[in-house]
Amino acid sequence: MSENVAKTTNSGKRIHNGHRAPAIILLLVCMVYFLFPIWWLIVASTKSNAGLFSGSGGSMWFDKHFALWDNIRQLSTYEGGIYWQWLGNSFLYAVVGGLGATIVSVMAGYGFAKFRFVGRKMYFNIVLGSLMIPNTALVIPTFILMSQFGMTDTIWAVLLPSLLSPFGTYLMRVYCAGSLPDEMLEAARVDGAGELRTFFQVSLPIMTPAIATVFMLSVVGCWNNFFLPSVVLSNTKLFPITVGLTQWQVKSNMGSGAEQVWNLVTSGSLISVIPLVIVFLLLQRYWVGGITAGSVKG
Amino acid sequence: MQNKAVPKPMKKTSGHDNRWGWFFTAPFGIIFIVFLVVPLIYAFYVSLFTYTQMRGTVFSGFANYARAFRDPIFLQGMGRVVVYTLVLVPVQLIFALLLALVLDAIKNKFASVSRLVIFLPYAVPVVIGALMWGFLYSKQMGPFTSIFALFGLPTPGFLTPNGIFGSLVNVVTWQWTGYYMVILYSALQSVPSELYESARIDGASEITIALRIKTPMISSSIVMVTIFSLIGTLQFYTEPMVLRNNAPSVIPPEYTPNMYAQALAFNYNQLNYSATVSFALGLIVVIFSIVFMRLTRNQSGLED
Numbered sequence: 001m002s003e004n005v006a007k008t009t010n011s012g013k014r015i016h017n018g019h020r021a022p023a024i025i026l027l028l029v030c031m032v033y034f035l036f037p038i039w040w041l042i043v044a045s046t047k048s049n050a051g052l053f054s055g056s057g058g059s060m061w062f063d064k065h066f067a068l069w070d071n072i073r074q075l076s077t078y079e080g081g082i083y084w085q086w087l088g089n090s091f092l093y094a095v096v097g098g099l100g101a102t103i104v105s106v107m108a109g110y111g112f113a114k115f116r117f118v119g120r121k122m123y124f125n126i127v128l129g130s131l132m133i134p135n136t137a138l139v140i141p142t143f144i145l146m147s148q149f150g151m152t153d154t155i156w157a158v159l160l161p162s163l164l165s166p167f168g169t170y171l172m173r174v175y176c177a178g179s180l181p182d183e184m185l186e187a188a189r190v191d192g193a194g195e196l197r198t199f200f201q202v203s204l205p206i207m208t209p210a211i212a213t214v215f216m217l218s219v220v221g222c223w224n225n226f227f228l229p230s231v232v233l234s235n236t237k238l239f240p241i242t243v244g245l246t247q248w249q250v251k252s253n254m255g256s257g258a259e260q261v262w263n264l265v266t267s268g269s270l271i272s273v274i275p276l277v278i279v280f281l282l283l284q285r286y287w288v289g290g291i292t293a294g295s296v297k298g
Numbered sequence: 299m300q301n302k303a304v305p306k307p308m309k310k311t312s313g314h315d316n317r318w319g320w321f322f323t324a325p326f327g328i329i330f331i332v333f334l335v336v337p338l339i340y341a342f343y344v345s346l347f348t349y350t351q352m353r354g355t356v357f358s359g360f361a362n363y364a365r366a367f368r369d370p371i372f373l374q375g376m377g378r379v380v381v382y383t384l385v386l387v388p389v390q391l392i393f394a395l396l397l398a399l400v401l402d403a404i405k406n407k408f409a410s411v412s413r414l415v416i417f418l419p420y421a422v423p424v425v426i427g428a429l430m431w432g433f434l435y436s437k438q439m440g441p442f443t444s445i446f447a448l449f450g451l452p453t454p455g456f457l458t459p460n461g462i463f464g465s466l467v468n469v470v471t472w473q474w475t476g477y478y479m480v481i482l483y484s485a486l487q488s489v490p491s492e493l494y495e496s497a498r499i500d501g502a503s504e505i506t507i508a509l510r511i512k513t514p515m516i517s518s519s520i521v522m523v524t525i526f527s528l529i530g531t532l533q534f535y536t537e538p539m540v541l542r543n544n545a546p547s548v549i550p551p552e553y554t555p556n557m558y559a560q561a562l563a564f565n566y567n568q569l570n571y572s573a574t575v576s577f578a579l580g581l582i583v584v585i586f587s588i589v590f591m592r593l594t595r596n597q598s599g600l601e602d
Contacts (some may be wrong), residue, residue: 031415035418040434058441059439059440102328104326107322107323108322108325108326115318117323123323130330134336137577138334138580140563141338141576166330166334178429199322231560241423243368243425246427249429249543250543273421273422276422278418280420
């Protein structure tokens with residue numbers, strides 16, 4: 001009781017006013033730094049191609065001519081509306097890849113944490129070691145290998161490698177070891193539940209927060225994917241949004257006149273960013289707890 | 299935990315544990331082998347051969363590696379990412395730690411809004427982030443020309459040979475600091491407050507508490523963040539690749555080892571040597587991480 005009181009009074013003046021002002025100024029400056037590129041993107045996506053260069057309000061403010069709707073209309077027609085296809089591909093790669101990677105890591109993390117099987121130690125140490133292998137170093141070898149089997153330029157070339165998630169497995173293992181007591185699983189077994197039933201009905205509900213974290217990390221990873229798809233894909237219809245927009249950027253830099261689609265690059269970027277930002281804002285609490293689980297000794 | 303189990307069920311579960319342990323880890327194992335072990339071994343195998351038009355593909359042992367470690371383009375690229383790492387890792391870490399400590403000390407509405415804003419860039423794909431900064435750095439479309447003109451200063455050359463290093467450092471810092479901040483911030487939440495309440499009553503300043511008590515308490519997270527940013531920077535690829543489209547003469551296609559490997563495979567059709575560069579890069583990153591883990595052995599959060 002008395003401790004509670006002490007705590008509330010303390011947090012009431014956690015920091016003396018003298019310290020608070022510099023801290024707040026620092027945060028304000030940082031917020032401007034982190035926000036202004038996004039603000040620029042919002043403004044830029046409302047401009048026409050010409051407005052981007054010579055807008056009436058300068059580059060940080062809206063032009064007289066508000067062209068966002070025109071840009072969206074142009075996105076739907078330019079090159080046969082391929083923009084929406086790219087966005088759909090990105091969704092497909094992120095959701096299917098992210099889901100697959102999550103299922104695989106959840107199963108593996110559970111297996112490593114809860115079963116003392118032969119070879120477990122060495123197996124898990126290899127997984128830990130693989131966290132250090134830069135995944136971009138695998139891109140070119142994977143591409144060369146896939147081209148032997150004629151697998152390049154298919155959605156599988158992007159989807160299958162993204163199922164690999166040693167970090168997700170590691171996080172799930174730490175979480176299972178910490179929050180699934182052996183006694184509880186033992187009790188379920190004594191009650192006659194098989195391993196699968198124990199896994200689905202007893203363990204999975206408890207693992208939900210960690211699953212959400214791993215899912216989100218995997219989705220972001222797949223959504224961000226750029227090096228692998230730009231190497232293994234050449235059919236523009238299969239591009240994710242990241243590869244597609246860079247292609248338009250290259251085109252705008254080199255081309256002239258009708259080839260310059262800066263307004264599509266900006267408005268296309270903005271639209272592609274919106275879904276993930278919303279997901280993040282809604283789900284932020286999952287991930288604060290989740291990633292740290294990996295860094296706190298289990 | 300183990301000594302709780304009575305010997306008899308232990309014996310029985312052993313075969314059971316074997317079966318189910320392998321059952322649950324098998325899908326991961328298969329993917330691990332197919333998409334990590336096999337490409338690595340294959341890359342190594344391919345790197346031991348050389349293709350010439352005269353003789354076709356012939357076994358050449360470690361000749362490609364000998365070539366790589368004398369190849370000025372590879373060495374320059376490697377040197378570049380090492381310099382980026384030496385600058386970016388401390389910059390991001392210190393920046394993220396400072397923000398995490400400040401947010402942890404204030405903890406009010408304003409702080410939680412700032413936390414979200416600082417974290418926001420992580421939700422922007424790296425490609426889009428780099429695209430945006432490419433626009434912002436541009437003399438015609440970016441705001442800096444008019445901002446600097448306000449103070450009567452010339453616009454800095456962001457996309458010039460001298461400016462490009464700082465420009466890329468800035469893009470990466472903007473993109474990742476918030477992510478690292480969130481990891482460190484949530485680690486701070488698990489530090490028991492009793493640890494510093496008494497110090498506070500004894501009159502210790504917030505800065506002392508932050509540096510002397512809180513920071514050491516989250517050292518395992520700090521090590522983890524450092525390893526993330528170390529490994530991430532050594533495989534630098536996306537940002538220079540995107541900014542290259544704005545400044546092709548400043549960023550050559552072989553700017554970093556990963557870009558070099560891609561250029562070798564696609565522009566020069568030297569698959570064997572490309573695999574060598576990839577494999578060598580992987581090896582160097584692993585060595586760097588092991589050295590770093592050794593140096594910080596007691597803190598490493600990735601140890602089990």
